[in-house]
Amino acid sequence: MYTEKIPDIIIGRLPIYLRALQRMSAQGMKTTSSQELGDYVGISAAQIRKDISQFGEFGKQGTGYSIPFLTDKLREILKVNRMWDVVIVGLGDMGHALARYGGFSERGFRVALLFDSDPATIGRKVGELVIEDVSQLVERVRVCKIKLAMVAVPAAAAQEVVDRLVEAGVRAILNYAPTVLSVPDNVHIQHIDPSTHLQRMTFYID
Amino acid sequence: MYTEKIPDIIIGRLPIYLRALQRMSAQGMKTTSSQELGDYVGISAAQIRKDISQFGEFGKQGTGYSIPFLTDKLREILKVNRMWDVVIVGLGDMGHALARYGGFSERGFRVALLFDSDPATIGRKVGELVIEDVSQLVERVRVCKIKLAMVAVPAAAAQEVVDRLVEAGVRAILNYAPTVLSVPDNVHIQHIDPSTHLQRMTFYID
Numbered sequence: 146m147y148t149e150k151i152p153d154i155i156i157g158r159l160p161i162y163l164r165a166l167q168r169m170s171a172q173g174m175k176t177t178s179s180q181e182l183g184d185y186v187g188i189s190a191a192q193i194r195k196d197i198s199q200f201g202e203f204g205k206q207g208t209g210y211s212i213p214f215l216t217d218k219l220r221e222i223l224k225v226n227r228m229w230d231v232v233i234v235g236l237g238d239m240g241h242a243l244a245r246y247g248g249f250s251e252r253g254f255r256v257a258l259l260f261d262s263d264p265a266t267i268g269r270k271v272g273e274l275v276i277e278d279v280s281q282l283v284e285r286v287r288v289c290k291i292k293l294a295m296v297a298v299p300a301a302a303a304q305e306v307v308d309r310l311v312e313a314g315v316r317a318i319l320n321y322a323p324t325v326l327s328v329p330d331n332v333h334i335q336h337i338d339p340s341t342h343l344q345r346m347t348f349y350i351d
Numbered sequence: 352m353y354t355e356k357i358p359d360i361i362i363g364r365l366p367i368y369l370r371a372l373q374r375m376s377a378q379g380m381k382t383t384s385s386q387e388l389g390d391y392v393g394i395s396a397a398q399i400r401k402d403i404s405q406f407g408e409f410g411k412q413g414t415g416y417s418i419p420f421l422t423d424k425l426r427e428i429l430k431v432n433r434m435w436d437v438v439i440v441g442l443g444d445m446g447h448a449l450a451r452y453g454g455f456s457e458r459g460f461r462v463a464l465l466f467d468s469d470p471a472t473i474g475r476k477v478g479e480l481v482i483e484d485v486s487q488l489v490e491r492v493r494v495c496k497i498k499l500a501m502v503a504v505p506a507a508a509a510q511e512v513v514d515r516l517v518e519a520g521v522r523a524i525l526n527y528a529p530t531v532l533s534v535p536d537n538v539h540i541q542h543i544d545p546s547t548h549l550q551r552m553t554f555y556i557d
Binding site: 156157159222223224225237239241243245246252253254297300319323333335337340345346348349350 | 359451
């Protein structure tokens with residue numbers, strides 16, 4: 146409902162605030178301030194107040210933010226107050242690491258389907274899930290109405306996989322392949338690229 | 352030399368511009384404009400001009416940016432006009448995926464040392480490198496003067512590993528463990544967290 150107005154850069158910070166609030170809550174904290182939250186995530190208090198105020202008045206002058214209340218609001222805004230099924234394509238080292246990653250369920254995600262193209266990999270189990278043949282991807286993803294995917298295939302195979310995911314109705318893709326990918330305007334894509342993160346830090350090293 | 356003045360949020364965008372320029376170059380392009388580069392990375396042309404102008408006058412009115420020249424300048428600013436050695440701690444699925452990742456060398460990084468705590472893993476080879484005992488980490492990293500690390504150990508072990516890396520002189524850490532970590536002010540840390548990326552996209556899905 147806010148999609149037209151809120152800059153994407155603000156949307157990108159909300160999951161960071163949400164993660165910090167969930168960790169504060171796990172430490173037994175009940176309330177926080179924009180200053181404290183800012184120190185936690187490395188963003189200024191003024192920026193945090195401005196970002197959060199885009200969505201309503203969620204804090205009180207003097208007493209700050211209720212952590213459970215703000216957590217609920219951010220989960221609602223980001224639509225992770227429900228469980229999203231996610232498909233993983235490519236079960237090499239990275240795909241296996243993602244399939245076994247422990248940090249999804251409490252953040253609103255459940256790995257639901259696994260695909261690979263290698264006959265030696267198809268049919269194997271990862272946890273409770275069986276790795277399926279990527280030739281079945283479009284039909285299976287469409288029937289299961291899955292909207293999110295993580296792609297961990299070699300760079301040369303990534304565009305074809307992404308095309309099939311789009312055809313199957315996927316709307317958001319997290320790409321681990323070291324390559325640029327084209328998607329239609331109504332599909333979102335994010336790239337996970339360790340070199341980019343490392344380069345951001347080398348700037349600061351003498 | 353710019354460290355005191357330039358906001359970190361701008362530094363964080365430079366590797367994204369650099370990656371795009373390197374891909375444009377690989378496609379045979381010689382020049383680009385802030386508009387074209389902006390379309391490529393999803394950032395406004397005005398923001399790109401403002402970011403780049405923090406470091407000098409690298410473009411020409413009317414003709415835009417020379418891709419080789421701007422690439423060299425960004426590599427120099429980010430200090431990746433040299434090769435940085437990187438240590439990986441934790442050789443589970445994720446660590447293996449990182450050790451074998453093909454996208455490091457052309458971006459300024461070389462995986463130089465691997466460590467694990469599991470006796471069944473220590474002594475195994477990944478490519479040309481032998482996985483070493485994490486008990487040797489401080490001495491080995493210090494002797495090799497390595498300043499960058501990627502941490503892919505379980506969450507419960509991550510703080511102790513980070514403490515040892517800091518003791519060994521590491522100045523920048525890329526953390527894949529799903530947990531918050533404390534580092535001194537002179538050490539930089541970035542977190543790779545697939546849930547945060549997915550949550551940024553669910554906002555847009557109806």
